Amino acid sequence: MILLLQAGNLLAQKKASTDSLIRLSSIWLSKSIADQTSIFIDSAGQVKTESFRGLPSLHPIPVSLSRKIPARYVNMPAFLQFSLLNDTDSAQSIFFLPGFYFNDIDLYKYDSAVGEFKPVSGQPGNKDYNRTSVGRIYLKPGESATFICELQFIKTTVNSITPILCNEFFLPNLLEDLRNDRRLNSIITYLTCGVMLMMIFYSLAAYFTNWNIEFLYYLAYAALLGFMFFFKAYLYKYPAEANFFFESYFDFMLQCAGTLFYFLFLRRFTNAKTEFPALEKMLLAQQVITISGMIAFTILNFFADNFPLQNMVENLIKYSWSACTIFVIAYAIYTGEMILRYLAIGHSFLFLGGLVSLFLINSSYRFNPTLSSLINDSLFWYEMGILFELVFFLIALSFKTRLDIAARAREKERILLEYEKSAIEKQMAVLAAKQEERNRISADMHDELGSGVTAIRLMSELVKTKMKDNTLPEIEKISHSANDLIGKMNTIIWTMKSTNDSVDNMIAYVRSYAAEFFDNTEIVCRVESPDNLPAIDLSGEKRRNSFLCIKEALNNVVKHSHATEVVISFRIGPHLVIKIHDNGIGLNYDNIREFSNGLTNMRKRMESIDGHFSIRHHNGTIVTLSIPLQ
Template identity: 45%
Template sequence: MRNNHYLKPFLLIILLVSTLRGMGQSDSAVVNVARIRLDSSIGKSCWFASLPKGEKIADSAIPYLVFRPDIVKRFYPQYPPSAELMEKDNYLRFALYNGSDTIKKIFFLPAFYCRDISLFKFSAEDPAGQFQLKPTGEECPRFPGCQLIVLQPRERAVYYCRFNFVRTNINIFTPYLVETDYLDEWITRKRDLDYSLDIVTYVASGVMLMMIFYSLAVYIQNRNKEFIYYAIYTLCTACLLFGKSYMNMSASWFHYFYEEYLDFMIMIASVFTYLIFVRKFLSTEENHPWLDKFLKVTLWPLAILAAIFTILYFTTSKYVVLNNMEFVIKIFFLLIAIMFIVYSIKRKDTLLNYLAGGSFALIFFAIISQGIIMFGWNFSKSILLLNRALFYYELGLVIELILFLSGLAYKNRRDIIERVKERERLKLDNERKEFEKQMAVVTATQHERDRISADMHDELGSGVTAIRLMSEILKSRMKGQSFPELEKISNSANDLLGKMNTIIWTMKSSNDTVESLVAYIRAHAIEYFDSTPIDCSVKLPVVIPQAEISGEKRRNIFLSIKEALNNAMKHSQASQLRIEITTRDNRLVVKIADNGVGIDTEKLRRFGNGLSNMKRRMELIGGSFQVQNCKGAVLVFELPL
């Protein structure tokens, strides 16, 4: 025991001297902090060792580890450490020399995104600390990942750093020394390397935010529940992108938690809500039953995988297990998307194709993004933005959003067309029902008119005819006697019978044609002027149109013509009367001309009421009436058919 007690300091002296000599053989091995301007990457000057996390060793045993220089060089300057190193206790050894005559303070950063940093100093020039490994360094409050190193003038020292990597695939193994006054600017400069990416990210996040507002507005207006799920999807995506950019180069515990666990859970939540949105948006339960079952089934495995990932994160420190689990879940995402795309192509549905196109774009650029992370793909030496994984993921999201909006516009246009068709169908149905009601009313009216005309003909007609016959019989029996009252009874019966026949003709629905009207006018005119000094002739059209005309119109135009014939008989002093009936331009024109004295202003008062009645009747049915003088009187009646 006593021999070991004296042997240990001796071995430490040999180790320190050999380390300083070995590192001093090369100018780059021992870093002269006095020559550092602002910052310096010292990865090529560091030696590396690692142990499994379960094999904790005492601080005093750190110098006895086997340090090798090739490990750091392998990942220097921009590649992430291997999965094996991510789940080990890692150690760095490097030598510093203060070549100035003043105390030198400088910050040391072992790697981006690392935690549990412990820094130790081993110096033979410090009598009080000779042969001892002393904890040194203070954590920087502005950037917790940095440790403060203080070197006396002309001091040489070997430093040992123990740390663990944050369990994320964006880590970069690059040890740095940064001057204390330059730390804030150094962090800003590192962040500015992603300035273009930050702009793209913030723009994409802003677009997602606008989509959230749009989705909520659509839900408030139309109560479409699918837009609630789309709002949640876009919110998760916006938080994912914004968090990646806003917390970049941050060494807070929350950022580490976000990079290790929370960002992936947000991605799972976004995919989960997007699948529900697709089911609601496409109405898959009614329109695509197989797709609805497929998407519904995938929700359970996705939730189970997310729960397994959560359990593994909080119960194990194995990065390889978490990384493989994350890879399995991403493969599951890929399989869901491929099945959706294949189904959409087979169905050849336009709305499905829009969403499938967006899914394809997102998958394509997500694969490029994953390739950059896993294999370090580079696409441009001058445009660094093209070498960033997040840029391609955001590009895929933007294209997916554009195609979704195109699909939404198509769906809205299709819904508008369907609503217009439905309104037109309902309108036609209502018009058809209204027309059927009107036809029922017209049919009932016609039946009632026919019934009344039949009753008048059978009951009143027979009675008036009997009165006329009896008056004629009385007149024949009383040949030698004259009774004016009996003559009046006979004439009144004749007039009443004629008027009743006219009413019956008007009310009978089978006479509602132009042909019936023309025939009735001709028959009445010939009969009226029979056995009178006036020679009456009627000229009919060659072709009488097969058009219907209501009983009201027939009655008014016939009574007008009857009044005109009556005036001609009483006042024209004509020997000839000509009636010409024509049909042109879908109008019925009846022209009555005589060779009598005509109609002048002086004589107008004598039959002024008759002319005004004719005019009133024609205007009542939408027709017109004109009086002309041309070698007698000319009366023109026009009625649109």
């Protein structure tokens, strides 16, 4: 039935007396009468202004209503009641300013003769005044009267009640002072408009330079938001139909249209359709939500009388933008793309600024009043978010420009690559032919030479058997040479065969060779390798040189180390690292010349395949071979 005010605000204020008189002699220029004015908001339609004797219930005006009117009260008529006493010896005209913004201000004066409140009519010869901002009161000398002011709010969240009485000669100055009470805020807003104008010119230049349509989208975004900021500052507390239309409807339409173009810009600028499908879907969804919200907001504004629902639609759209901003930030972190990261940093500032702005719009809470009025200005926080977002957008644009330059350079190289492609294909064909020839030669060696050498070894063994103790030394040499030749030929065949071009095959071959090599010795050999060997290619040249180095190292172990144990370990990383560690007498630098040719050959073999060779003494001798796997 009556306005339900917040208990905290009621307890924090001194209740105004409905019959306390405001003396006109105390008003030199103007005077705030909020403490001497009572309020009633007719939420149930109880008051009939055609004939009423008073208001059902009155309350002091909460401080919160001087900041903003809650959306649920915007459609309801508000009534202010105050009492005046003309304690001068002449008739007085005084102007009453209840606050901002109202479609109409109707004043009623209590007529004791009939016991009712009657409308206050203008006095003959008075100057014109705007009935949406002020009401004129006339009192005779010594006259006292109680007045009720009926207010109809416009459809906006920036309405406020700040009742003031003002002398006629000071009225123009007061209206100007009210418009300039946030001069610094307006200056910052105009500076923001200048930045947006700069971006409009920049977008035009970028479009005519590269003919990229996304810069036209950004131009529209900057222009629409720039217009909104400009009119916010220029029309601030300006009681005119144009401002009422702007504050209640058009400012939100400008913001929505600008944001729509920004979504279009982001989709084209990031190439979201092909590179970031999830981002593309989110931005498309936001465009649909924004357009649907604009339609619903328009219908509610012009064809309905439900401002809370209209305000809820506006807030839902803004919250959806905030959700989109959070998604962009999270998506940039997830993808790790630098251009999205720059945009995400800018969107973080935009999100924080928009969040504070929404809080100040939808709440009557204000920060410490001793701070600058900027801190409590919702538009200021939104502007700061836009400006910081703009800074990081320019960084992202610079980064993208650099990428575009690199892309154009790559495009120039593409023709050269196309030209070289045929040559590369020819080289690949040659390599394939060589590989095929390697396989053929290895097969021929195995089938032809292998069988022949094996026959020689078998015949020499057969001769040795028949001759028994009368075996000639030459026969022994033939048998030994045949065995040695078979081993070397098997190594060559293993090296040439392309199916063996892998790390795991090499390790298996070394394991088999070492077991056979140390079979007739007292040296125990262990081969250590990773349990799960990845499939890594290793060319025939690298396998051959690596194996020959291993073979030379094992020969040195048998001939010079006096070891009882040798460990061959394989470690796989960017390089294949092979260590041959024996527990022998170690490296004797005085006698190193005994096998210096072998060490020199091992070092040269490693260098020929861009590898590394080292030998050192540590509880024996450690030979390390490092072969690059790329």
